[in-house]
Amino acid sequence: MRERALLAIGEHSAALLQRGDAIEEARPAQIDWSVTPAENAAALQPVLVRAGTVDVVVDDRLVRYFVVTPPEGTASLAELRTVATVRLGELFGIDPLAFELAADWRVAGAFLCCAIPRAIKQSVDQAAALARVSIASLAPLFVRVANSAAAARRHSGWVVVRANGWVTAANLHKGAIRLVRSGALETLRPLEPWLAQLALTCGQAVGTPLVLDADQPHKLPAEWGRLERDRRDVELLATFNLAETQ
DSSP states (O other), rough: OEOOOOOOOOSSSSSSTTTTTTSSEEEEEEEOOTTTHHHHHHHHHHHHHHHHEEEEOOOOGGOEEEEEEOOOOOSHHHHOOOOOOHHHHHHHOOOGHHHEEEEOOSSOOEEEEEEHHHHHHHHHHHHHHHHHHEEEEEHHHHHHHHTTTTOOOOEEEEEEEEEEEEEEEEEEEEEEEEEEEEEEOOSSSOOOHHHHHHHHTTTOOOOOOOESSSSSSSSSSSEEOOOOOHHHHHHHHHHHHHHHOO
């Protein structure tokens, strides 16, 4: 019987992690930015052998998160995509055509956008075709965690995900994400002062956020809402980064 596999694409190569180490059915992946998607696909194909369907989690370091407020009168998905594409280039000074955009598209109110390097999606899609497997999902870590916690999300407040010295925090109002911040945060630093400073800068209360902190879970305030820590996607990325440093 062909299995459903989890594939993690991280900032590091995790070359030392092999199948059976630390996490059952762990599958390391690396995108070589100096070669073509076809060459990356050929390298990824053996990783996908014997898989039936594959879920892909992407390290948040490789992703660009931002919030877009559509101009008044915006009425179509094509217009929303154009606005988001322009905003991506303005915010990060990068070529937006090199990224694949996904978003909670809406014509009224702010919405969250996520830009994944197009080379990742092209490489994974081509590798899946070569290995004759199907891609069930492809999403960054924060998106996977936040979506899985949708039922527990407050109407207002923060959702925060930290793993491997990288943190992404989004502030919600009436269930809609109105701002997002993502960046490096050392694994040994407590999360509470960082979020307090961010909330102060943004003019928002900290409140009782929903948090997944894979780096320092024991340092979270008791009153904060804690998301499940024992997740294969989080632990897989964490193991990959650990393997890279050994």
